[in-house]
Amino acid sequence: MNIVKNVLVLLIAGVLSVSLACISIAEEATTDFGGCEMCHSEIAENFVTSLHYTGAGMKGEYAKYAAKEFDIDMDEYY
Structure with missing residues (x-):
């Protein structure tokens, strides 16, 4: 034992x-995407605000399911 x-x-x-x-x-x-802006400014600007980069697209799903289950205050968390 x-x-x-x-x-x-x-x-x-x-x-x-x-x-x-x-x-x-x-x-x-x-990853730091700051260097891409020199040649690809329109793509880098779009990427920085995308839901995949910021995670904002997941906020609603967290609020509906995980936050409710675990009592997470979404305003404080984000």
Whole structure:
């Protein structure tokens, strides 16, 4: 039984380590589209206001489902 506890602790520590590594890599990989404006200003301007870039398209869906389920105040969240 003691071996099972040790393996479980190591497994949890490993999962947490991998999760933290993935989060740190994802934060470093954020894309800056500022350089595209020099040659493609109309495309870059459209992209910066798009629902896919801002996440605004998901706000209504969150409000209907997840926010209601988990008591998230959407005005405070956004």
